Amino acid sequence: MDANIALIDTGSPSRGMHPCLCTGRIQETGDVVTLVFKRADGRAFDFLAGQFVTIRFSSGGQTYSRVFTIASPPTRADRIALTIKAAADGRATRILHDHFGEGSAVEISDAGGDFTLEGRAVEKALFLCAGSGITPLMSMVRDLHDNGEDLDVAFIQCARTPDDILFGHELRMLSESMPKLRVETVCSQASGSPDPRVIGRLDMARLARLVPDATARAVFLCGPAGFMQTMRRHMVELGVPAGRIFEEAFGAVLATAKRMSPTAKAIVAFERSGVRCEAGDNATILELAEAEGVYIDTSCRMGVCGTCKVKLLEGEVDLNDMGGLSDMERQDGFILACCSTPRGDIAIDL
Known part of the structure; x- marks a missing residue:
């Protein structure tokens, strides 16, 4: 990366967004980088360990918005660290990595987000992650360390190879200063590692060996969708009550949405843009807007972050969100474009 990187202009700040500057960069692995940011106004960030933010930037005349969980703890609120994996087909993460x-x-x-320890009566915890899903859990364990908390935590990180392990040295150091933190790493493939004990997939039998008291723990689970589905199933089969399994929403599989009949042809009107289009092929309002050149700010595209909130003026939609709207916003007629499909003709205040 060019050391003399140019400032990327974000234009006028949007409501709920804060201009920030990157103050540091750490190359964690070949495809994972940590970017550290501070607010341009000098204020501290306000967040709980485990929460996420939307980051928005412009490059090449195009605006990008993406959601990332915060890896740093709220005890160091003068800055936040975002640990970002470069997606193979992700232009935005590629720009963040390269430029x-x-x-x-x-x-x-x-x-935002409720994937936190806050407000939960947790006596013993299992932090279970894969890949960059480690970030909210690192925020939590760093916060526990800084606050001198002695929570009993079993921390299991899954990685593809030993070269892909994130924060391995820091976790070893933390476990030395936190007597009740036990760290285990499981890699699915070898990469010259001298320790064969870390090689192999994390199946239910290995989980039972690594965490024999799993049923007494609250489980915080984060990683790719397939990993979370498998680990949740293993946890339930081991006897962990479903109500004590908490999952980071990103990458989770949405419930199947109710869809219109293929023969139904609803009209979607973007009133302020003066655009009307025919809905079809089970497209969401966000997909229809993008096809028509109507800009809607978006990030997670899963109904989690609330970035694509728009107001429904007329008609009804099937809204299959994952907590991205408050009850008050729903009552005021707001919907999330990324996970709303029209039931008939609708009008959007956009």
């Missing part, structure tokens, strides 16, 4: 460094400008939203 972002000290001085790069972005907008960052207020934090």
